Amino acid sequence: MFFGYMFVDVMSPLQSLVNTKLGWSPEAFGYYAGAEYMLNVFGFLILAGIILDKMGVRFTGTLSASVMFIGACIKLYAISSLFAGSAFDQWLSSWWVEMPGSAKLAAFGFTIFGCGCEMAGITVSKAIAKWFEGKEMALAMGVEMAIARLGVFAVLSLSPRLADWMGKNDPSVVPPVAFCTVLLLIGLICYVVFTFMDTNLDKQLGASANGEGEEEFKLSDVGGLFKSRLFWIIALLCVLYYSAIFPFQRFGTNMLQCNLHISETQAADLLRWFPIGALCLTPPLGYFLDRVGRGATMLMIGSLLLICCHLIFALALPAFPSQGLALATIIVLGISFSLVPAALWPSVPKVMDSRYLGSAYSLIFWVQNIGLFGIPIIFGAMLEASNQGVTDPTQYDYTNPMLLFAGLGIVALFFAIWLKVLDTRNGYGLDKPNIKSDNDAVRLDGEA
């Protein structure tokens, strides 16, 4: 996941270079960025969950890491000199001319990669749940997410430097993308090594040679999930929360620049504290959750903090443009971004049976991907509508779009409270520690 998250953001700090070297307009860059979620939104993730529950974590993890690598290779080829000017490039560039051939092929590669990456995300969650059930599961998931955040931080710092590999006078997009593609190959090899360890675990547990659970997964389990109120509460909380987080990461730099009247670098330096905060706090919160519990409460507090932060960005920051206020708000948002992921993902195995855990994660990811795909489009449209006639991109008024994020947080808080009420009433064990001697939590099977 470290290398996967690196690959996701490898081009993020290179937007202007991509524009000058490859001729991608900001619009083309936007289409390319959205391509990551394309096939997932149109149902691939549902299929991925079924494959995971049918075939297990060893097969699905190896498959997803291979798909990520293949997608990365396609993207690398698309931006390379091998492709530029080729007959294929000329043909691809001949239609929908706003989108150069290289952008179209890179977007296609990113779509393939995105399928592999999200499939890997659900596989890793199921593998951690299998390895750490009743033990330090939240800590393990917290460390995994922290490593992923470290990947984002690392690539944002490394990518511009790697672009200057051949000298500052001739920067190129190819070295950073090639570097991350090689890392994905190393990631695939690491996963193959893991499959042997996992086989050994099964032998120790006395599980069947190819299965991870005693009960067979049935396709009807997926239908059952769709009918579950508990599933929908978790999925909607997830989509609402993450839709006010990941898109914020994309627009945050410009929002800070516009409100604080500072340079892009200064704004990016401020925003960097957001993933760093989450990186540092998610593992200790996972440790706390394993030993003390309070997962449902953490979801409520995290959503509440999200609302406060976005309201400050929307209303207070334009009135009091202080870098101190912005930094404090970013740090609090980082705390929120630790609380919710640390509590949300380990909660799923507590309420869903392991035989369809892969499908549960994949359907939650699917609903989440719809939000991650759609919200930036709505946010961009609101930004444009609120800034009619503004030509200087450092003068945008972000009040209304930021209120959209706060609104998402309010609805997310509603679902978090609902989950807490149901947990208190039905005893799902969301507020209980993960480490326990007897597994007495009520799963979805026992839902009324």
Ligand SMILES: NCCCC[C@H](NC(=O)[C@@H](N)CCCCN)C(=O)O
């Ligand atoms: N084992 C993975 C747990 C989920 C972590 C979560 N990631 C997601 O929700 C992804 N579906 C979306 C990542 C989008 C990045 N471009 C997280 O908190 O990162």
